Amino acid sequence: MKRNTMLVLLALPAGVATWSGWVGLGEKTGFGMVTPLPGIADGFQINTAITLPIGVETYAAYALGAWLKTGSRVSEITRTFAKWSAVGSLALGMLGQIAFHLLEISARAKAPDWITAAVSVLPVLVLGMGAALGHLLTCDAAKAPELPAERASDLHAVATTNPRRKPPARAARPPKRTAVKRTVAGIDDLMPIGRSIAADLEDRGLSLTRDRLLKAVRDTGRSMSSDRASALLARLKSEANPSPAEAVPKQRQAA
Structure with a gap:
């Protein structure tokens, strides 16, 4: 007024x-x-x-x-x-x-x-x-x-030339999940008995499984959890089927 x-x-x-x-x-x-x-x-x-x-x-x-x-x-x-x-x-x-x-x-x-x-x-x-x-x-x-498209371009021009106007915040990306390798202590100490059990099962024509490995270790009077049995089984299988990078040096040594 x-x-x-x-x-x-x-x-x-x-x-x-x-x-x-x-x-x-x-x-x-x-x-x-x-x-x-x-x-x-x-x-x-x-x-x-x-x-x-x-x-x-x-x-x-x-x-x-x-x-x-x-x-x-x-x-x-x-x-x-x-x-x-x-x-x-x-x-x-x-x-x-x-x-x-x-x-x-x-x-x-x-x-x-x-x-x-x-x-x-x-x-x-x-x-x-x-x-x-x-x-x-x-x-x-x-x-x-016909104006909406032109108004959008005008607003874009104002937004890009106005220093006080903050750009729209981007949505935060969820953090990438990284694989965590679980390590079980004491596997090196169990490798000798594990090799022995694997050889015995092979002589008997049986395949090496976690349950058989776990039962055989416990039969020797040692206590073992399912996680340690899985880790020991993985180590035994890796020795039985070495990767190509590991197999080449062994072939050279045999030659």
């Missing part, structure tokens, strides 16, 4: 000054009382000088709003046209005020011909610029459904 109040306070004196300046300049350049409806309402008359402040200053505000518009689709062509036409309208407004005040302090009832010619074409110029800007804004509004 306070912001709107401030805008009104700023607009009132500016509006009064520009209105009086344009109307005064219009009267010095041939604008005046006319009957817009002859034969229909001969008594109705209007001062055409009011068309200058309404047209020029209103269009300047309209174009300025289109130039600075955010949150909706405004193409680059529309924004560029609105920018330069707004700057041009504001410049014309300033020149009009300068011309009126110079003529007023010089006590001149009529403006020079070149000023009259320039002021007389302003309503037509404003009409053309207003129609063009309105057409561009209408075309942009009709293309609004």
Whole structure:
């Protein structure tokens, strides 16, 4: 509410000054009382000088709003046209005020011909610029459904250029599971009896299994767990079937 109040306070004196300046300049350049409806309402008359402040200053505000518009689709062509036409309208407004005040302090009832010619074409110029800007804004509004992909690219550009914007956190990857080799102590001490049991089973035509190895060791009066029996069995089988890297040195030694 306070912001709107401030805008009104700023607009009132500016509006009064520009209105009086344009109307005064219009009267010095041939604008005046006319009957817009002859034969229909001969008594109705209007001062055409009011068309200058309404047209020029209103269009300047309209174009300025289109130039600075955010949150909706405004193409680059529309924004560029609105920018330069707004700057041009504001410049014309300033020149009009300068011309009126110079003529007023010089006590001149009529403006020079070149000023009259320039002021007389302003309503037509404003009409053309207003129609063009309105057409561009209408075309942009009709293309609004095509906007999502462009908005996504714009957001991406803002995210990459804004140093305060943090990138989205990546989901933490679960730690990789590494195979843990279980070692059983005391296997070296059991290797001699294990070799003996393996040879005995081989002579009897029996295969070497963990249960047979475990029973044979326990029959000797030694205590052994299932884990130690599995580890001892693996060592015995590795000796019986050495890997290729281990087998080559043994073949060389035999040669």
